[in-house]
Amino acid sequence: MALSKGEKKELIEQYAVKPGDTGSSEVQIAVLTARINQLNEHLKLHKHDQGTRHGLLTLVGRRRAHLKYLMAKDPARYKELLARLGLRK
Numbered sequence: 001m002a003l004s005k006g007e008k009k010e011l012i013e014q015y016a017v018k019p020g021d022t023g024s025s026e027v028q029i030a031v032l033t034a035r036i037n038q039l040n041e042h043l044k045l046h047k048h049d050q051g052t053r054h055g056l057l058t059l060v061g062r063r064r065a066h067l068k069y070l071m072a073k074d075p076a077r078y079k080e081l082l083a084r085l086g087l088r089k
Contacts, residue, residue, distance in 0.1 A: 003034055015084075025070040026081050032063040033085050 003011075008031060012022055015030040039056040043049060067087075071078040082088075 025066050029063055029066045032059055035059055
């Protein structure tokens with residue numbers, strides 16, 4: 001149920017700050033957001049899947065930490081990323 005290599009590669013290319021960038025906050029947040037969206041869809045069908053729910057909460061916490069870091073480091077990039085991903089804040 002993980003992201004396919006093609007999907008992950010597209011996200012990395014779309015959100016990379018510079019060529020070859022795979023570790024910037026923007027890329028990591030985008031990949032986590034895609035994975036969170038997949039797990040949300042899975043949980044809509046399988047309401048009692050507690051293992052997936054635990055994994056989802058872990059990913060949400062990790063994304064929140066990355067967003068907090070980016071907000072402290074560069075608020076302009078943070079606001080732009082929220083708009084691009086369609087996240088509420």
